[in-house]
Amino acid sequence: MKNDDRALIIKVCCDVFEQLAFLFAEEIDMDEAESSSESFYQAFMTFTGEQKGSVDIVVPSELTQNLAYNILGTDPTDGLAPGTAEDALKELLNTICGRILTSLYGDMAVFDLSVPQTISLSLEQFKSLAETSDYITFDVESNPVFFRIVF
């Protein structure tokens, strides 16, 4: 991945975390990624068109709940309906994907985006992903987040 593209992807991710979910994100080194969480969610989706590929994001489950509260503007004491946290994560990924593709390929390029899906991951699976070198790692409000785009 070209350095300029990588920098652009990082900026888009940080901007979307801030604008959609009011969360501050910054890039960190993979070996700085530590989490006390026992469970994680991975959201993924594909795109076709001028280029084809996929994007995925891995976050601690607690962060997905914060995402949902912030996006919805609700208080944590109100609780979340089942599936809301995963839904919020899918929407985050959807927004990031759309923004990245426009930023990389311009606003005339046409892409078809799949409907995002989520799966649950264990701590062991999260640690296994941490050994994958193609993720960009973020610290989002003291939570490790992995993001990857594959062409």
Place this chain on the structure above:
Amino acid sequence: MSFNILIVDDSKTIRSVIKKTLEIANIPLGEIHEAENGSEALKILQSQWIDLVFADINMPVMSGIEMIEQMSRDQILEKTPVIIVSTEGSKTRIDDLFKMGVKAYIRKPITPEMIRNVVRDVMGDYDEK
């Protein structure tokens, strides 16, 4: 004057966000209906009076584009204004949507100001609630 709104998005989170943003933007709201996809939306459109539709593009079962195509074939539904709310950024696709009859397009994440401006553009001046 209040508007009956239909919000079409497979994400319950986004439907809630649009609904809340409409309220914050002081849009005069009548009934708000929600649908998870274009097919559900068409059923609502055929049974309820809807003044304005907010719709996503990418949805399972029936996409926003397919829904708009179906609406354009109905003499009554073709007159119902549709605003697309999407992550879509392609000017080519947005231009195609306008050619299909979409009245406006706003890109996520949305703000009350975006909603206020687009409703005024599409529905004309109204009294804020």
